[in-house]
Amino acid sequence: MHAIVVGGGLVGSLEACFLAKRGFSVDLYEAREDIRLLEHVKGRSINLALSIRGREALKAVGLEEEVVASGIPMRARRIHDTNGRLSSQPYGTEEQYLLSVDRRKLNETLLSAAESNSDVNLHFSHKLLKADFKDGKAVFLNSSEGSEVEVTADLIVGCDGAYSTLRRQIMKATRLNYSQEYIPHGYMELTIPPSNDNTFQMEQNFLHIWPRGQFMMIALPNQDKSFTVTLFMPFIMFECIRTREDLLKFFEEQFRDGLRLIGREELCECFFSSKALPLISIKCWPYHVGNNAVILGDAAHAMVPFYGQGMNCGLEDCLVLDEMLGAYGDDLGKALTCYSIKRNPDVKAICDLAMYNYVEMRDLVNSRWFVFRKKIDSILHFFMPNSYIPLYTMVSFTRMRYHHVINKWKSQSKMIDSALIVLFLASILAPTTYFASRKQQWRLW
Structure with a gap:
């Protein structure tokens, strides 16, 4: 059977691997260029916290060991108070830890794994324009050539993110319930560079958190000895910081040790050359239409990032869908229906838990x-x-x-x-x- 995967991000690349393993001939269409050939990739770069659900999905296609080898274990939260005092809150036992992984590196690993399979073909710079689920057809715009490409498949899988084009097509074709919520908080990424002797400036095996009630800052370690720092706070607070003096005063009062680690000049340059980005929560139902189309990952259930489960849940989607395809064989209609029924209560639950954990991380940990x-x-x-x-x-x-x-x-x-x-x-x-x-x-x- 032939399958189309729309979206070459983390979930789409992994789903291509799963489908090929299941015996499908797979064409993966990605609207962007091949990120493996780009020096800089636009869009989110928030570090990812890989946990057991994502690891089990990677393990099922033989990629867990490779990904784990390039990650950094985070065994506890390291809490920073306004005076720079530190305290720790372990996640669990010695064997229980999160893994800080680089989004781009993981995406490249998954793309290369999909491409290495003879049953998978990758098509970059192909944007989905429309889909006809009755006939199993999808039309893409090849932006590099300016031409349209029509493809027919037995199964169309949408992994094209929170603003999914395939989901919009499904909404036109069936009674799909859909809701979205932008929270009042946005985020901005900053960086704590390595020290002068190329070592970590903070202990690396922690997820560092600066909880401040209505806002917070977190930092995750990278292989190059830097930390990716993410500042979360209401947009109105971002908008109130208009000058260099405003910014430095704010950090002196709230994140004094963070300011020292980031650097005053580096902070100002990064803050004023960036803008706060929104955070969205999306729920919908069902995730499939008929017997030939389904959406996974953020296309089906975007969530705020405060439980570190967005990626893990998306990768687990691939594992659950694979279980349904294994259970019902060639009966795609039954497999997709059962996938929607089984997965819906779970992804609604984790979307709600993600919102709860934001309150915990920014406030309750104190x-x-x-x-x-x-x-x-x-x-x-x-x-x-x-x-x-x-x-x-x-x-x-x-x-x-x-x-x-x-x-x-x-x-x-x-x-x-x-x-x-x-x-x-x-x-x-x-x-x-x-x-x-x-x-x-x-x-x-």
């Missing part, structure tokens, strides 16, 4: 109560590893379905809250009961 609850989670997980699992562990270090994660988390939270209430009441009632009984004894004496 709370003593939050740290206390984290310690309780760790203790209970140590003594009951199979029955009590912390939320972050379930999301990042298992393949438990996302909506099951939320249900289990809510159940565990109720249990802990009830236990803490009982302990609190016991701590009050026990002394009261004791002294009341002693007072009664004194009276008897």
